[in-house]
Amino acid sequence: MERGQMCQRHRDHVGVTTFHVVKKWKTWTAAQQHCRDNFTDLATIDDMTEIEKLKRVIQDVGAEGRVWIGLRQGRWKWSLADGENEAEFWNWDTDRGQPTPRAGLDCGCISNAGKWHDCYCSVLRQSICYNGPNSTPPYVLVEEKKNWADAQRYCRDKYTDLASVRNQAANDKIYTDILSGLAYNPFPWIGLFREWEWSDGSSSSFRNWASGQPSYYSSSHSPCVVMRSSGLWNDESCDSRRYFVCYEALPVVEVVSPQPPLYSGDEVTLRCDIPRYAGQHQYVWLKDNNTVPGETSQTITITLPGQYQCHRQRGGSSVAPYISKPLDIKYQALPNATVEVVSPQSPFYSGDEVTLKCNITQYTDWRYGWFKDGSQIPHKTGQIVTITLPLEAGQYQCDGLRKARPHQSYVSKSTTIANQGHVKRTQMVRVEMEASDDMDMEDPDVQKAFLQQIGDRLKAKGFRGDVKLSWMKQPDGKVFHKKKNDKKKEKRDEF
Structure with missing residues (x-):
């Protein structure tokens, strides 16, 4: 009641x-x-x-x-722990009321009939050590009497541990090899114990x-x-x-990994920790005071900033849950990357070799990545790269990767490297030409013929074939003027 x-x-x-x-x-x-x-x-x-x-x-x-x-x-357990197999086999002497609930009888011993008893841990007894599965014999009787804790230390030091008896075959092996040959019933220690x-x-x-x-x-x-x-x-x-x-226990939200500072793009693992508590439960997660749907585990992975809280799920309890204090998750911006044109400066022309440099605002241990028209360029990992026009014209970006955090930078904005065509240069040259008195130097056909001859000579000397030649008219509208010369025998026109 x-x-x-x-x-x-x-x-x-x-x-x-x-x-x-x-x-x-x-x-x-x-x-x-x-x-x-x-x-x-x-x-x-x-x-x-x-x-x-x-x-x-x-x-x-x-x-x-x-x-x-x-x-x-x-609960009773074995000194040599084996996880889930702890309680699969028991061989207590139930005919004699074993095990008893009495305090102090917290260590296990074994009769010469192979039955288990609870015994006072402080009593001095012989002990059975386990020597490993590949040893012959696997179980060893230690005749020197010790209390249970000292017997455990001795077996762990000299062999593997006190004997764990997890199946009937092991129990039979101990009986056959050791217990059946004992002249009296010493109840030696095995690795069984319980504690508060x-x-x-x-x-x-x-x-x-x-x-x-x-x-x-x-x-x-x-x-x-x-x-x-x-x-x-x-x-x-x-x-x-x-x-x-x-x-x-007031739950506490903790960052498991990575440790702050946190950077944009990080996948952050949070854990809802209940101090002292080692049990298993479902959990409720909140972000900015709103329940996070579908998240009931003790740990969650997030990518968005915000204030995160948690509490243990209680089912139908009418008692209001203890909710953790909010943990404010903030992300720092990644370092910025920019593409710098080192040389030559724009505009760019066919045949130019353009040198680009990737500048990142923080740190110096970057491995650089380069992108052309949105696709990464293989094998270009240096801070400085050189491209040739017009074949490599395009939109260029870069970023950085490093082993330490932050592991990456932002990808830079695009920088356009465009070919503007051939270099256009204008050069004025004074030419002296010899002509007979009856040649009309202002005749367009005559001028065209002279330009053809000059062009042929320039090509012969290695000039490019796209050089364009033209005559420049003087203020009076003429191209040529006779040159005054003291030597009357020589008549020359100049333009």
Whole structure:
């Protein structure tokens, strides 16, 4: 029967967690479920500071007596861990009531019949070490007596570990090779043990046992832990009904990778971290106070700036969730790239070799990329490139890549390198020509003939064939004028 229902939030808690004292009479397992449905979990306590604060809040809400906290006797497991295969095979001596729930009997030993027993960890016993699958024999009896912890250290130092017995074949091997030959029943150690565990999976080793605790011997069920109004702890049957203490951890949004500063285009991985809590849940993510659809994992990958928050998904709980403080994700602009024309300066003509340079605003360890008309140019990775007109005319861009962050720059704007045709030059040359007195130098046909002769001579000397020649008229409209000369025998016209 639930004789009272009250939830008290303790907001002076160190860090980002809050204690909640729930005045409902529940077994430890039912209390655990209530805490997980409505908060984070049954309370994990890390130090005496938390003990003192929790004592005050329990007194304030009138829940004095004994209240459940999140500690209970843990599951049996092997010293040589094997993940998912931990609980596939058990060979307890059930005819003798093994294993018992009594506190202190937290280490495993084996009878000469091959049956397992829970034993006091401090007792000195022989031990069975495991020497690896390829060793002959794989199991070794160490006759020197040690407590369980010392036997574990010895086996790990000299062999592999204390023996793990995960199937019937291994159990039979130990019986055949070792146990069947023993003249008496020494109950040697194997690698089985259990320890007190926190409901939320925390690794906190803090304990505040009352004198003579843990000492629960009578129940057929594994013991759980209550805290008294004095702050001291007792073990008690998990089936007892008690008030209980939950805690709520304020989630924290963390950047997993890459580490700031963040740059435009980065794929950023965020994690919703609940301090202390090691359980698995679905999560709710928010961006700028709006739920991010479809994201229920503990980690998400984003590419957009904004304020991100998270909380643990609670299903049908009526208690408002603890939402993390917003994490403001901002992106810095990438370095800018520009294409500089080094030489020659525009306009460009056929035959020109144009030198381009890629300038990037920050850093110097770039590997450069060049693009022509939107396509990357293979094998051009230097800061400076040279192109030849007219074959390589086009729209040129560049960017940069580097190993360190930022890994890239923006791609530059396009720079047009266009061929303007051949170089056009005008040069005026004075020509002296000899002609007979009866030749009309102003006759257009005569002038054309002379231009043809001059053009032929220029070609013979290596000038380009596209040179255009023309006569320049004087102010009086004539091209030629007779040159005055003291030597009367020579008649010359000039233009």
